[in-house]
Amino acid sequence: MTDLKSKADALKDKGNQELKQNHFEKAVEFYTEAIGLKPNPIYYSNRAQAQIKLENYGLAIADATSAIELDPSYLKAYYRRAVATFAILDYKKAKLDVKIVLSKVPNDPNSKKLAAEIDQIIKKIAFERAIAVDEKESVIQELDFNAIQLENDYDGAPLEIEVTGKGQDRQLSVDVTQEYLQQMIQRFKNGKKLPKKHAFALVAAANEVFKNENSLVEFGFDRNNSQEEALPDTVKTITICGDTHGQFYDVLNIFESFGNVGPDHVYLFNGDFVDRGSWSCEVAFLLFTLKLLYPKFFYLNRGNHETNSMNKVYGFEDECKYKYGERLFTCFSEAFNSLPYATLIGQEYLVMHGGLFSDDKKTLQDIRNIKRVPNRQPPNEGVEMELLWTDPQVMPGRSPSKRGVGIQFGPDITYRFCRSNNLKAIIRSHEVRMGGYEEEHDGKLITVFSAPNYCDTQGNLGAVVNLTFDEKKEYKIDFKTFKEVPHPDIKPMAYTNSGGF
Template sequence: MTSPDEIILAGGKKLTVVGDTHGQFFDVLNLFQKFGFVSDEHVYLFNGDFVDRGSWSCEVAFYLFVLKILYPHSIFINRGNHETNDMNKTYGFTDECEHKYSQKVFEAFAESFGALPYAALINGSYLCMHGGLFSRDDVTLKEIKNFNRFPTSGSTQPPRDGIAMELLWTDPQPEVGRSQSKRGIGMQFGPDITERFCLNNKIRKVLRSHEVRMGGVEEEHNGRLITVFSAPNYCDSTGNLGGVVHFVENPKYNKATDQEDGYKTADDPNCPWSLQIETFDAVPHPDLKPMAYSKSGFGY
């Protein structure tokens, strides 16, 4: 099994989905302070892009990996498009590792990023990936799960096309259908694409990150899609809130009337889990600009 990771929560537990944090270490610390720490009762899923841009990417990555060692069943980490070599060389993480530690440390991180899953399936009903959906209508959860992220070639850098690339790179659009991506890689997908994917795969919603949302979290595509972005005042300049999405036990859930393997609406009130959105502001940090160690010319 490669991806997606399947996260199944026992009764009474809470899961918090966190979007991009981009090396904003002090905001990550504040996030845990505000919403609760990782524990057997509180599971976290970090949905990619925890390095690059911010100048404390090493600290964020080390912190998340230590938490994964300490609480292997209570923290999950998806790969984002910035957990890749080409992005790290452009947007600061490579240079930060070499400035603070060594090239070997960056190489160890690069190897670890190749082991991260591209998606997670929460309670069989919510698919969470960093980017978004696909250029094909027939992609299934089984195909995503069976994608081999450890190819015999030895390279764990994601391909430039196919479902792995799209899981990392695609974006939603308000118009129906698909269109060319403004990023120059991947594509954009409309509400009809999201609806068909959810119905075909019998899931309730898709959660993704990858784009700034000024309110931290945005529900899109008639409730089928949620974008969560967790780097408040991104790059010390955007002025956005950070946001998270909590999954909490629904006390009104009636298992006897739940069609677990049948048609699922986006917001069925008889669902084992309720989704709650919370937001947070940026906190002060030492006077160090984003990408302070970058040699790429993209610094601030």
């Protein structure tokens, strides 16, 4: 028995070393081996910590619970379970676990910090509910651009703003130029902000464009398919990017490495362009401006981080408030509500942020039927939630999500959906892949992640998916990977008190 414990402890020690080096998946493997030899609350709790780093919050909660069941006095497990439940926005359960820790060690700094963050968010939510107006009402429609003064020190390119009509019939457009785009990028590189008037105008104008797109955007290379919008003959490549999470300099590197948006090159960014990274505003403004400049060559899908609940915890709301004020965040929120949920390319490749559904009866038509307008946040269940949240798994069938939100779906689910909807494959994002991408489910499902060295800790590559068209009018897939590029020394989530677990 002693020898078995010694072997298990040695495996735990190896897991600890991997955890310190940010090799989280390897750490999980060592902890799992240790648990297999001799279950121990420390092994479970340490594996919970590795799962937290991998954002597998559902698995982390399960491990911390197992540790508590083995030793109800093991406080570190309560803390880690609180971290994981907080991360999936279950504030009440998180608060209960933190209270248990603080009842025994009232001065524990990590628990005190987490308790304060939970209380702050709970109070913020209660306050917002108390003053809330009907979410269908438009803050953007109420903006008075004549009353927003341009800062005196702004020396960049002009932005022509035109407002016509009144009330619900009001239309806004901005005249974005390539010169304006390039000067915007340089301003951001220099650590400068946009004038608030421009910031509001870009978000408002982009919102108008998003509202006029369908919940399922459909386009492709021209082959006389009446169900989709045909791209011009000039288009040679469609590039699909996964999560970029406020990593502005890495987003710039995508265009520098693989080509700029334009009549020969279409881009689709597949959600989660904000939160985590400390340049989320800059990334959002860049992508919105590209949409205004190239509306038929640049597309955005919504991710699970383009939602209010995630923005409160993972940094974007606080970054917006710090850089531009609370009202701009409210406008961003409204624009996120107008984003499409998925894109169908060539009637063959379905691109969404998360994944497939808990019901085999769901089809492409259910995505087309999603009602985004008037202004509304995604519900906590159903097609919208699953498009944003679900993940693939190796085994057949469906199972509870390792995240604690949504479900996981197996290769048989992917195969049946592709067969019934005449798809070649599904392209999704939502999860770090160390090589930047992964072909899964017998090639029927592709995960692409475009934030290299995610949060400055993961060490992963970034990747994009390129679709081209051959002489037989068949789609061809190619993968491109890239490393992170240097950025100013500003840590992830620098503008928020949230832990960013």
